[in-house]
Amino acid sequence: MFALPWYLTWFGHSLNAYSAVVRLYDYFLCAPPLFPVYVTAAIVAQRAPELLAAECDMAVLHCLLSRLPDDLPFEDILVTADQLYKEHDPSTLEEEVILFEKKEEEQRKLDEERMRRRQIAARNARNPTLYVRLERRLKRWLNMRLPLSYRTVLATATVLVGVYAYYRPDFLFNR
Incomplete structure (x- = not known):
């Protein structure tokens, strides 16, 4: 939720430094389409000590993550994002996602069947044959x-x- 504006605007509305925004836009135009997601992961990894030191509260973490500091080392972040992309290429993750979706669909069907049986049992208890x-x-x-x-x-x-x-x-x- 905190990173949605980052991704939608390619960090254009979240960064104050014009040079950083222009640098990211240049990089994103040459990079694969999902690269802003990897940059987001690299920024969160870069800020990990700050995040881990913060209070464990959703509102505090959201406030901390939604504001990007001006002194982020974007060249290091881009290198980290590139390494993440090479290590976790979306094409290799696609098989895992498909398996995950299948398991999720099977679980959803089981849950629906369980719910349907409960509804039938409740209906029969209220209005027996x-x-x-x-x-x-x-x-x-x-x-x-x-x-x-x-x-x-x-x-x-x-x-x-x-x-x-x-x-x-x-x-x-x-x-």
């Missing part, structure tokens, strides 16, 4: 009406009738 409501009523009725021994007898009888009907199908259907 007829089957769920009947099941709840039956369970409540059985728990209230029948003691444990009756429930056991009922379950056993149901299983026995089912087994008998399985082995003797003519018993139920041929009357």
Whole structure:
């Protein structure tokens, strides 16, 4: 956020020294399109001791970074930016960015699926289907009406009738 005006105006509105602005413009016109990003990184690296000594507060750091001092050694910064560009060429970083975007997309899909399931569960909890409501009523009725021994007898009888009907199908259907 602090470096956005630097990048958008090629430091033209952030520097007071006309010679520094002109030097940067000349360099940027000859450099690759993303080079101002590397200059921004080099400036932050140049000011690292000052940044690390500052209070650890977002507002303080933003204020410190948004104002560029007049005595920055731009020739050293350009050399550092050139080294950064050679070490971290955008074409080599592109594969890493694509992998990162794929992982981010997969994570987003997982999060969306999780959210969709939660919404369905919440909706079902608020407005259960007829089957769920009947099941709840039956369970409540059985728990209230029948003691444990009756429930056991009922379950056993149901299983026995089912087994008998399985082995003797003519018993139920041929009357």
